[in-house]
Amino acid sequence: MIESLLKGLAVLEREALDAVATAGDADTLEQVRILYLGRKDGKVSAILRALAELDPEIRPRVGSEANRVRDVIRDALERRTTELTALAGRPREGPDDLTLPGRARWVGGLHPVTRVIDEICRIFASLGFTRARGPEAETEWYNFVALNTPLDHPAADMQATLYLSGNILLRSHTSPVQVRVMERHQPPIRILAPGMVYRRDAPDASHLPAFSQIEGLAVDGGVTFVDLKAVLGEFAHRFFGPETRVRFRPSFFPFTEPSAEVDVSCIICGGSGCAACKGTGWMEIMGAGMVDPAVFEAVGYDPQRYTGYAFGMGPHRIALLKYGIPDIRLFHENDVRFLEQFR
Numbered sequence: 001m002i003e004s005l006l007k008g009l010a011v012l013e014r015e016a017l018d019a020v021a022t023a024g025d026a027d028t029l030e031q032v033r034i035l036y037l038g039r040k041d042g043k044v045s046a047i048l049r050a051l052a053e054l055d056p057e058i059r060p061r062v063g064s065e066a067n068r069v070r071d072v073i074r075d076a077l078e079r080r081t082t083e084l085t086a087l088a089g090r091p092r093e094g095p096d097d098l099t100l101p102g103r104a105r106w107v108g109g110l111h112p113v114t115r116v117i118d119e120i121c122r123i124f125a126s127l128g129f130t131r132a133r134g135p136e137a138e139t140e141w142y143n144f145v146a147l148n149t150p151l152d153h154p155a156a157d158m159q160a161t162l163y164l165s166g167n168i169l170l171r172s173h174t175s176p177v178q179v180r181v182m183e184r185h186q187p188p189i190r191i192l193a194p195g196m197v198y199r200r201d202a203p204d205a206s207h208l209p210a211f212s213q214i215e216g217l218a219v220d221g222g223v224t225f226v227d228l229k230a231v232l233g234e235f236a237h238r239f240f241g242p243e244t245r246v247r248f249r250p251s252f253f254p255f256t257e258p259s260a261e262v263d264v265s266c267i268i269c270g271g272s273g274c275a276a277c278k279g280t281g282w283m284e285i286m287g288a289g290m291v292d293p294a295v296f297e298a299v300g301y302d303p304q305r306y307t308g309y310a311f312g313m314g315p316h317r318i319a320l321l322k323y324g325i326p327d328i329r330l331f332h333e334n335d336v337r338f339l340e341q342f343r
């Protein structure tokens, strides 16, 4: 009994919706309304009225279904009325061109550099690194002096740095966050600090005056270069793929000793040599090293008690390598045709 009632309602619903959809003018539509929802003889109205005679056990189920069908038909009638009114007010030259493509809604996405930053942060988060941040307008103390970089060092030069006023400048790297974190916290420390940095560089295919860096710092009793190699090796495997090899080349930074440039085997050719790695088989992805004792002294840590490592990488650069993009300026031209490729 209940089955056949529900099936009957379903048939009525389909019939009514068909009739609404094919009604071509207001009069026809009004006849459809009377046929189904008319107060006296409407087919759905009749069912609603007859509910009172139904077995109380099935009444609620049939009742709510009948109400739903009534509402659906009412909504469809309303929509079709609006549609017909709009159509009537529009000059028509012929039938609508149903072969026109639909209008897709524009969907935004994350910037490719943001994606790279998020992925790097996720990997290091799983290795126990928390996120830290510092201001983009820094003092000479945080950007240079506390990092064992005297102000007459070439890096502190007005030619390389964007000074705002007096001793305030736009940070030229994220390393000052190391100092700010160590001033406020005692070891053990394991942080990752992504952010923008600024240099007095003219934009070209591989330089921007504003770009991103991610700083890493780990300090504790007994931290060694082995820990640095292990963490960066793990990162490279997870980010660039399990085949990736990592190599450390001796280098110099005032705030690390020893210091290294970190290369990964070319992610395009796998190390055999190609245009992307200029035939070397390697791609440089970051600077790193063991925290210089002079930095520990600047923040009041005992260099006899603690050791640590630090590293700094550039997500803009890494995104260039990862996606094989020829010009870093493409990231900030805001050309949707370029950005869309990374959705």
Ligand code: PHE
Residues within 6 Å of the ligand: 172, 173, 174, 175, 215, 253, 256, 287, 288, 289, 310, 311, 312, 313
């Ligand atoms: N701050 C360095 C740069 O901007 C990178 C770096 C960070 C090197 C930490 C060593 C340790 O080039």
